Amino acid sequence: MQFCRAMKLSAVTMTALVTMLGLVNGAVAAEKAVAASAPVGKNAVAQITSTVCAACHGADGNSVITLNPKLAGQHPEYLVKQLTEFKSGKRANAVMSGMAAMLSDEDMKGVANYFASQNIVLGKAQSNGVGSLGEKIYRGGIAANHVPACAGCHGANGAGLPKQFPRLSGQHADYTLTQLRTFRTGERANAPMMMAISSKMSDSEMAAVADYIQGLR
Ligand code: HEC
Ligand code: HEC
Secondary structure, eight states: HHHHHHHHHHHHHHHHHHHHHHHHHHHHHHHHHHHHHHHHHHHHHHHHHIIIHHHHOOSOOOSSSSTTTTTTTHHHHHHHHHHHHHHTTSSHHHEEEHHHOOOOOOHHHHHHHHHSOOOOOOOOOOOOOSSHHHHHHHHHHHOGGOOTTTTHHHOTTOOOOOTTBBTTTTTHHHHHHHHHHHHHSSSSSSSSSHHHHHHTTTTTHHHHHHHHHHOOO
16 A cells, blocks of 8 residues: 555556656757747857958957947947947938948847957047046046037046946047047937037047047046
8 A cells, every 4th residue: 555655656656757848858959949049149249240340440349440330349239329329310421321220230239249248448649648638638627618528428448338428548549639529510319418528529539638638547
C-alpha cells in the first residue's frame, strides 16, 4: 500500500517533471529563436555603421575631418533626437537628411547605442587653455551680454547630462564653431536654448570657446 502510494506520487512527479521539461524545452527554443534574431539586428547596425557612417564619422565614431562631428561617447538619446530631426527636416543639413531618411526608428536606436558605447579620442586646444577667453566663457559666461556659463548645462568637464544636454568635450573646434554659427543664423533651428545663447555671442567669442571645448576633458 505504501509502496503503491509512493509509485503514484512518483508518477505524478514524473508527469510534472515531463511537463516542466517540456516547458523548459519550449523556453530554450524561444530563447534560441531570440538569440538567432538578435545577431541579425546587431549585424544590421554593424553593416550601417561600417559601410555608411564610418566614411565620415570614423568606424569608432572618431571622425578625422573636423567638420564632421565625433559621435563616440555621445549620449544615445541626443543622437536619436538629432537623427529623428535630420529625417523630419527640423534640423536642416543636406548630407545628414539623406542619411537619416534611410534609417528606421530601430536603426536609429541601434546606431546611436553603437556610437555612444565607443570611446572618444580627446583633443587639444590650439590656444584656449587655462586662463583663456574660451575658458572664461565656458566657466563663467559673458555677464555683460547675459550669456550663461556653458558649464551650467554641459557640465564642468563637458560630459553633458544624459537625455538633456549633449557631451561637448573633445569635439572638433571647427564643428562646434559651425553649430554655434548655425544656431545664431537659425539654420539649425532644433534647439531654442542654444539659438538664444548664440545670438548674443560674437564670432571671436564663439571661436574661443569652441577651441577651449576641443581641449576640454
Ligand atoms: C558624407 C558624410 C557623412 C556621412 C556618410 C554620415 N554623416 Fe553624420 N554628419 C555629417 C556632417 C557633415 C554632420 C554635421 C552636420 C551639421 O553641421 O549640422 C553630421 C552630423 C551627424 C550627427 C549629429 C551629431 C551631433 O553632435 O549633433 C549625427 C547623430 C550623425 N551625423 C549620425 C550619422 C550616422 C548614424 C550616419 C550613418 C547612417 C552618418 N551620420 C553618416 C556627415 C556625414
Ligand atoms: C540652458 C542650458 C544650456 C546652456 C547654458 C548651454 N547649452 Fe549648449 N546645448 C543645450 C542643449 C539643450 C543642447 C541640445 C540641442 C539639441 O537637442 O539639439 C545644446 C547643444 C549644444 C551644442 C551642439 C552639440 C552638437 O554635438 O551638435 C553646442 C556646440 C553647444 N550646445 C555649445 C554651448 C556653448 C559653447 C555654451 C556656452 C556659451 C552652451 N552650449 C550653453 C543647452 C545649453
